[in-house]
Structures are given as structure tokens and as C-alpha cells.
Amino acid sequence: MSEWRGRDLGTRTVSYDDTQPILYALAVGASASDLDLVFEERLSVLPTFALTLAQWAPDALGSAGAFDITTAVHGSQRLRVREPLPRSGSVEMTARVAEVWDKGSAAVFEVAVESEYFEATWSLFAPGSGGFGGDRGPSARRRPEAEPDGTLPLQTSPDQAALYRLLGDRHHLHIDPEAAKTAGMPRPIMHGLCTLAALTLPLAESQGAHPADLLELEGRFAAPVFPGDTLHVETWKDDEATLAEASVDGKTVISAARARFT
Template identity: 60%
Template sequence: MSGIPVSAGAWAGRALGERTVAYTERDAILYALAVGARPGRLDLVFEDRLRVLPTFGLTLAQWAPDILAEAGAFDARSVHGSQTLEVHEPLPRSGELTLSARVGAVWDKGSAAVFEVVVECRQFAATWSIFAPGSGGFGGDRGPGKAATAERGEPRMLTLETAENQAALYRLTGDRHHIHIDPEASARIGQPRPILQGLCTLGAATIPLADAAGAHPADLTRLAGRFSGPVVPGDRLEIRSWSDGDFDVRRDETVVIDAGHVEFA
């Protein structure tokens, strides 16, 4: 980089490179345990019967938003705003994925910018939306607004129990940000205790959502969610799920995942 500040809008469409990432059955099982799979779920935690959770692919692609951060597109104030995942085919039990990454749209929210980081491979396409305070005001499109909530019937209520060691376990899948393990680091963002990774909460929610739909969590074809509040490991969460696949996740009265949507084959 030249050292000259780059307007946020100038990042739109930039290639972030290609990477081949290898993993083993052990990695896929560790991920399943990290998002709350129970020991009795042999289809998720036993190599002889293993079906890989599609959200595991997000851990293999985390390098892409990290590259954009390292390139100086946004600073440490940025947060992971939302995530989407489109599944094309099942992940193998082990092997290699060739991933290509690029910056998608960059939206101008005035005081902030929203960067979309798109990662694609044969098995899936995923988009990170990164909310970056201080990077807006470059004269770009504001992007789509929040969709109006449609009239829906009563939701199905599901329970999602998180474990006290869950953030520490999930760190071993790749997200080693200090706010998920070190109380001093989490205190700097106003959280007295380390918080659970948003992608861990989102991935964990797919298991009870699949069970409630009579599906297998490895049959996930589409997932979306916006991260709207913190979760502390050990929290008991409540999922509200509707028949059209929409859902949200609440911690007491606080919505921690909003605008959720899930589909299974």
C-alpha cells in the first residue's frame, strides 16, 4: 500500500486473492462441538458417521475479511454486522477447498461504511458485512434499507443453551479475537465478560432450527442473520422461528440475532 488513505468506496470490487485451505475430520468435529453438538449426535461428532455442518465453511474463509482489515480498509472499531451463506453442495468429511475472495459492494451510511466481503468456492458462497465507523461520507449509495416485517403467525419457541467454555472452544476453529477470551479486552468494548463469537451463535442456532423443521443440520442450503447484541458464554437463549424460515435469537428481551433466515434441503 502507498500509505495514502483510500476512500472506502474505492475498495468495491477489489479482488482479495485465492487460497486453498485443507482440513481434516478432526477439524470438522471440533467445529461441531464448538457450536454445541452433543456427544450423542454421532452424525456430527463421530468420524464413522460424520456429516459436516455447512457453517464450518465460514471458519475456513475467515482469512478474507481479515485480509481486508490488514490492508487498512477499516480500523479496530469495525464490527461484524451480518452474515449470509448459500450452500451449493455438501462439504466433504476432509479435504481441500479452493476459495476466492473479493470485496462486493461498499455502502455509505454517512458516519460509517458497510463493506461486503464475498468468498466463493464450489461448495458455497458467503458474504460478511462489516460495519466500519468513521469510513462513511464518501458520496456512495446508502444501500438497501431494513425490510419491513411481514405479518406472521405465532412463532415456534426453541431453546439454545450456550456453554461457559463455548467461546474458548470456538476460538480453536480460527476466531482468536481477544474479546472472546480475555476480560480486559472485552472490558475495552464495554463488556465485563468475554463474549461469544457471533458466527458461533449463528451456527449453533442451525442445529435446533433443523431439528424443529424435521431436517438434518447438514442439509442447510441458506442462512442469514444480523448480529444485534452480545451473548455471554453460558447464556440461555430463545429462538423464535416462523414457518417461512425466518427466525431471531433473544437473550432475555434483547435480540442478539435479527433478520435471521434459514432453509434446509
């Protein structure tokens, strides 16, 4: 597996008009009254929209045969904003395999995407691909030992996954009950990136910030979230950022989350 480290995944330019960032904002929980997120004349693009533009990169690695795409899962995500995304335009991105970590029974592939607007890293957990004698890599950030500084609810919509998949990730697991059952799920699940992005809206509000002013975001996908679930989010202040964990009925679904706004 170490031969994949450093592999160039190519360059791609993705174009969009203002329809896509508006649809994206609605898909991650913005309302019709959030005019600066859903009205083209006042539009500020949510920085996490970039992750839909760059989805081709982890898909390209799977298509190249690095791992079994039927069993690999999205483990965690990082995003660092360089410049605000325009309301419409074209974004040129380059991608590479930044690291391959050996977790024993599995490998973790880190796919890094860069553009003038952002840097993003997908961590893909591939069962059965480990044991090649490589470095285990860093451990995930642990839950803070201190009591949370705050809590907030995050209500997802029963239709949220159906809406989010129109942004490009049309895996059947998010819409087809039969595909979900085949994957061992009782019903279709939310996209991890949708849940993580949705979390930034109440986090921004809790800090008196605007969600489009996000500078950094990261989080680990600990367990599936189902459309319609209500997430219980706990937060901790960490210098200029906010740490967070989200759970559903006492089960952690997003861990090691960190968000920083201007």
C-alpha cells in the same frame, strides 16, 4: 471508500482433516450422542464450518487498511451451499469486496467468498468510514408483523467461546476479561458466527431436518451474546425457509435470520 468496491482479495486453499469439522460441531452445540456430527466414521460436515475456512477473507480486507480494525464489527452474514463439504480435504476459495455501502457515519463492506462448495458474504460495519457520497444499500429485513409460529430455547455453554476460538478466530475479546473490558463488555463474548451456527441445530430439529442439510443461512448480529446465555428464539414460516429472531432477557441479539434446509 468506493475505491474498495470490486477489490480482489486473492485466492487461498485451506486444507483440513476430520478433526476440525468434529471440533466445530462440538463448538456450536452438538453433543457426543450426535454421532453423524462428531464420529469420523459417520461424519456429515456442518455447512457453516465453511465460514471458518473462509475467515481469512474479511481479515485480509482489514489488514489491507480498508477500515479501522479496532472499531469495525461483524454486522451480518450470508451463506449459500453449493455442495456438501467433504470430511477432509482442501478447499480453494476466491474473495473480493462485492460492495461498499455508505451509511453516513459508517460504511458497510461486503466481502464475498466463493468456492465449489459455497458462497458466503460477510457484512462488516466500519464506524467513521462513511460519508463518501455512496449508496446506502438495502435495509435489513424487518421483524415479521405476524405472531411467531413457534418458539424454542437455545442454551449456550459457559465454555463455548473458548472452544470455538480454536477454529481460527482467536480475537482476545472472546477469551480475555481485560480485552472485553477494554471493548466495553463486562466479560468475553460469543463469536457471532458461533451463535448463528448454533441456531441452525434447533431450527433444523424444529423442521424435522438434519442440520447438515442446510442450504441457505443469513442473520444480523444485533447485540452481543455471552457464553452461558439462554436465547429465546421465535420462528416464522416463509415459503420453504424459516425466519427467526433470537433474544436474551428481552433484548434482540440476532435479527433477520433465515434458514432453509433440504
